Amino acid sequence: MQKAQIKHPFLTRRDIIGYAILAAVIFVLFPAILDSFRLNLFGKYLTYAFVAVGLTLCWGVGGILSLGQGIFFGLGGYCMAMFLKLEASTPENTAIQSTPGIPDFMDWNQLTALPWWWEPFYSLPFALLAVVAVPVIFAFIISFAMFTRRVSGVYFAIITQAVVAILAILIIGQQGYTGGVNGITDLRTLLGWDIRTEEAKTTLYFVNAVLLFTVLFVAQFVRKSKMGRLLIAMRDQEDRVRFSGYNVASFKIFIFCLGAAFAGIGGAMFTLQVGFMSPTLIGIVPSIEMVIFCAVGGRMSIIGAVYGALLVNWAKTTFSESFPELWLFGLGALFIAVVMAFPNGLAGVWVEKIEPLIKKFWPGGAKDTVAPAAKPNPAE
Amino acid sequence: MLDMNNKNFVLMVEDLTVSFDGFKAVNDLSFYVEPNECRVIIGPNGAGKTTVLDLICGRTRATSGSIAFKGKDLLKMREDQIVHAGVGRKFQTPSVYEDLTVFANLELSYPKGHSVFGALFFKRDEAVRQRIEEIAEMIFLSDLLTQKAAFLSHGQKQWLEIGMLLIQDPELLMLDEPVAGMSVAERKKTAELLNRIIADRSVIVIEHDMSFVADIATRVTVLHQGQVLSEGSMEHVQNDPKVVEVYLGH
Numbered sequence: 020m021q022k023a024q025i026k027h028p029f030l031t032r033r034d035i036i037g038y039a040i041l042a043a044v045i046f047v048l049f050p051a052i053l054d055s056f057r058l059n060l061f062g063k064y065l066t067y068a069f070v071a072v073g074l075t076l077c078w079g080v081g082g083i084l085s086l087g088q089g090i091f092f093g094l095g096g097y098c099m100a101m102f103l104k105l106e107a108s109t110p111e112n113t114a115i116q117s118t119p120g121i122p123d124f125m126d127w128n129q130l131t132a133l134p135w136w137w138e139p140f141y142s143l144p145f146a147l148l149a150v151v152a153v154p155v156i157f158a159f160i161i162s163f164a165m166f167t168r169r170v171s172g173v174y175f176a177i178i179t180q181a182v183v184a185i186l187a188i189l190i191i192g193q194q195g196y197t198g199g200v201n202g203i204t205d206l207r208t209l210l211g212w213d214i215r216t217e218e219a220k221t222t223l224y225f226v227n228a229v230l231l232f233t234v235l236f237v238a239q240f241v242r243k244s245k246m247g248r249l250l251i252a253m254r255d256q257e258d259r260v261r262f263s264g265y266n267v268a269s270f271k272i273f274i275f276c277l278g279a280a281f282a283g284i285g286g287a288m289f290t291l292q293v294g295f296m297s298p299t300l301i302g303i304v305p306s307i308e309m310v311i312f313c314a315v316g317g318r319m320s321i322i323g324a325v326y327g328a329l330l331v332n333w334a335k336t337t338f339s340e341s342f343p344e345l346w347l348f349g350l351g352a353l354f355i356a357v358v359m360a361f362p363n364g365l366a367g368v369w370v371e372k373i374e375p376l377i378k379k380f381w382p383g384g385a386k387d388t389v390a391p392a393a394k395p396n397p398a399e
Numbered sequence: 400m401l402d403m404n405n406k407n408f409v410l411m412v413e414d415l416t417v418s419f420d421g422f423k424a425v426n427d428l429s430f431y432v433e434p435n436e437c438r439v440i441i442g443p444n445g446a447g448k449t450t451v452l453d454l455i456c457g458r459t460r461a462t463s464g465s466i467a468f469k470g471k472d473l474l475k476m477r478e479d480q481i482v483h484a485g486v487g488r489k490f491q492t493p494s495v496y497e498d499l500t501v502f503a504n505l506e507l508s509y510p511k512g513h514s515v516f517g518a519l520f521f522k523r524d525e526a527v528r529q530r531i532e533e534i535a536e537m538i539f540l541s542d543l544l545t546q547k548a549a550f551l552s553h554g555q556k557q558w559l560e561i562g563m564l565l566i567q568d569p570e571l572l573m574l575d576e577p578v579a580g581m582s583v584a585e586r587k588k589t590a591e592l593l594n595r596i597i598a599d600r601s602v603i604v605i606e607h608d609m610s611f612v613a614d615i616a617t618r619v620t621v622l623h624q625g626q627v628l629s630e631g632s633m634e635h636v637q638n639d640p641k642v643v644e645v646y647l648g649h
Contacts, residue, residue, distance in 0.1 A: 027503075245512055245521035248503050252496040259494040262456055263508045263563065264482035273515045 069285025082254030093301030095283025202297025317366025
């Protein structure tokens with residue numbers, strides 16, 4: 020028996036290669052080959068990668084399928100949008116309104132004063148804190164209520180979907196407070212810095228990329244800690260974990276809240292890069308799409324989640340530019356194809372098809388080969 | 400009401416009843432387990448054997464009665480608290496984490512880092528490593544530590560689950576049919592293993608294999624329709640006409 024094989028290092032050789040390639044693609048390749056418009060578009064795609072990475076931990080590793088990640092993406096995005104909207108709604112900018120100094124949609128809805136819960140969003144530190152805290156608190160309430168009552172599996176998934184539908188309806192219904200179906204639009208500056216210019220969009224792309232890598236490393240840390248193995252154990256044998264002395268609910272709540280925090284950051288970066296936030300981005304369909312990003316990437320793979328988000332969103336843009344009515348069918352077909360042909364998604368293709376090829380032509384890279392009994396898992 | 404702090408018993412089950420929609424799976428059951436005793440529970444199918452273990456480890460909630468473990472009222476505790484109090488439970492079908500290595504299976508059962516942050520910042524020190532190797536040797540899996548549990552044979556999975564309990568060092572170990580589905584050779588090895596591990600703890604075993612029962616039991620409790628039909632040494636219950644009538648005779 021070799022002790023060396025029992026290690027779970029933070030980064031295996033495969034991880035290092037994977038992250039290096041991903042960093043090269045995001046930091047070098049995209050900025051080099053894409054024009055400013057397309058780069059902004061890819062920046063938008065990457066905001067969904069935050070959600071997909073959270074889903075990898077929740078669903079792929081932990082077995083908790085959430086069809087409601089749009090909730091947290093949206094809450095993060097709205098928190099950011101509220102700050103930006105308040106900054107854009109100076110009395111000078113809104114002088115033509117009957118009540119100057121409040122967001123335009125409030126004025127249209129006959130509100131004459133800013134609601135009290137909008138007030139704190141004048142502060143950027145508060146808004147940034149809220150981007151993470153609001154989704155996490157909301158996730159905590161949902162997951163605490165569900166997991167301490169042992170609601171799990173498909174029942175949990177359906178409830179998250181119901182919650183996302185309720186939230187979207189609530190936002191649309193409360194036009195005066197939320198901007199309704201149009202969302203919060205016409206966002207202009209961040210502390211006086213115009214976010215609509217090309218330079219600003221390029222800068223935000225890189226800010227987004229750095230944040231994404233931060234999130235990736237947090238996810239990697241969780242994945243490689245005992246927590247990561249415990250999540251797999253919970254997914255496969257929940258009772259055994261419970262009767263080994265773990266309070267299963269607390270672990271599920273933790274990982275669900277972590278996924279919500281990631282999604283919240285993604286939502287905020289979406290708002291900053293795209294310049295608005297609306298309920299159409301957080302409803303049932305977008306929430307299911309987020310699960311598909313994760314599935315296409317390979318639901319156990321953190322890096323795969325990023326490629327999944329990029330690939331599906333890119334395909335969506337490309338197809339819906341030419342055949343807008345066919346996109347949903349294409350998405351469904353893609354999901355079925357992945358489940359049938361590549362259950363481990365892009366990560367599985369990499370591990371099963373591409374790596375053996377590399378090893379064939381570059382035998383030096385084969386040191387990492389695992390003992391034949393332990394078939395390489397795309398998750399590891 | 401009996402004195403819960405009675406030091407003579409590790410486990411005191413009294414007047415225990417659980418009713419599923421009116422059906423009493425366990426009916427007014429009382430029994431007592433002494434330190435270092437190996438109690439085997441036998442009985443026909445549906446006698447309530449597994450339900451008794453479920454009640455003790457908190458998986459099923461009792462309708463009435465009491466279960467005291469070393470003076471603690473188990474009925475008021477959550478499953479994980481019961482485990483931390485010192486009660487370990489093996490399930491009937493082998494429950495191991497198939498996607499993880501044998502080593503990781505044992506490590507997750509090691510009694511450290513059971514909180515969320517404990518698990519995030521758990522460090523595998525030399526003590527953990529040594530303990531895992533020690534247990535692996537006991538359960539005949541030393542050479543398979545890096546193997547995924549999915550690749551183990553049925554018998555090896557049973558041993559692994561026993562090992563996962565041993566590493567917790569419980570004062571009361573409950574095993575539900577530990578030799579079910581094992582080959583003759585595996586049964587012998589398991590009996591040897593159990594004889595070694597029951598030496599310094601109390602054990603409750605559910606088993607059908609009579610030669611195996613005779614091999615390990617200190618005392619035998621025969622359950623029938625949720626009640627104790629007979630209790631005593633192996634010879635005593637084997638010669639009890641009531642037992643012969645409902646169980647052994649068939």
